[in-house]
Amino acid sequence: MTDILYETQDQIAVITFNRPEVLNVFRRSMFQTLLNLFEKIEKDDSIRVILLTGAGRAFSAGIDLDEVSHLFDGTMTMEQARAELNEMQELTRRMVNMPKPIISAINGVAVGVGAEVAISSDIRIASQMASFEFAEVKRGLFETNGVMHRLPRLIGMGRAAQVMLTGERISAQSAMDMGLVTRVLPTEMLMREALETARSLAANAPISMRLVKQVLHKSYDLDLESVMTLETEGTLECIASEDLKEGVTAFLEKRVPVYKGK
Known part of the structure; x- marks a missing residue:
């Protein structure tokens, strides 16, 4: 099964994270697949907007720990770990610097990389079943993909400190109240409304x-x-x-x- 699905419609590139059986956790290869897709989309003048979502009941529950266990088991030097983290951070750079708007339709849990991808988007629309966690402190980890830059700018320094220091789960409604997402919709309406928003953007200059x-x-x-x-x-x-x-x-x-x- 393909980990990432890609289709185009009405000048919109729709990208779906497609590992629903494991809540769409990212393999390392998915980072490069997304980078390749973004490069292709940037060069394609027929595509005006990018829409990201997840298959099943999750947007993405983070990264597949089996694929990055070597970062934590002492087999890598610090320089090797630094280089690998820098490679993963390239996804955030590409999203932020992408000249075309990116919408995330957050259909379920967004944790770790999932939350990082969501906040690197320009517009975030959530289903009522969506939730967010920046829970690195609960695992002895630290934010890597631009969270310390993006999150305070979206929800303010005080709220950013609270959600990152506590690692608390943020419901869809709370996310909208703090400005993390702009709309919360019934699950069955999410993709229809996200596509309608994307079409509206695609009609602009x-x-x-x-x-x-x-x-x-x-x-x-x-x-x-x-x-x-x-x-x-x-x-x-x-x-x-x-x-x-x-x-x-x-x-x-x-x-x-x-x-x-x-």
Whole structure:
């Protein structure tokens, strides 16, 4: 059985973690499969949005410990362990730097790598059955894939400290209350609504969406003037694009714009 399913529909790439019998825990090979898919999607102008979800009753319950036991059994040097962790972190880098928006439809438990992938997405929609855990402290471990950077920016420093220091389970409703997800839906509605959100994004101007994502990520570490400089440069890029002309023309003609990403 294929660990990761991939299909396209309506300019959307749908990626499904597909190990439902073990709650979609990640094999090491799945990291590289995802990196390869993201590289392919980035180069494909027909794909505007990426949608991630899990098969069965989990988004992903983390990493397959049998596949990474060598990190903890003393057989690797610290330099070897550092190199392997860096390879796994490449998934977070690729997701954050992906110029196309990524939606996670979180259908069940999201723990460890599952939670890390979810918070590396741009939009998170959860089913009522979803839950999150950042429970490394309960295992004598530490966050690796950008959690210390992403989580405080999503839910604030105080809440981030609480959920990481306690390792507590976060229900779907609590996740929405703290801003970790934007919507909570009945399980049977999750994929339908996630696909509808993805279609809505796919109808927008690709250049504009890329700029929104890029500047949002940069703005946290910049002062106001620096951010406005980025906004100016982004606006100038849009002014020079065919898509702006199409957007204005479509508005005046009272029709739906057809953007080309140019």
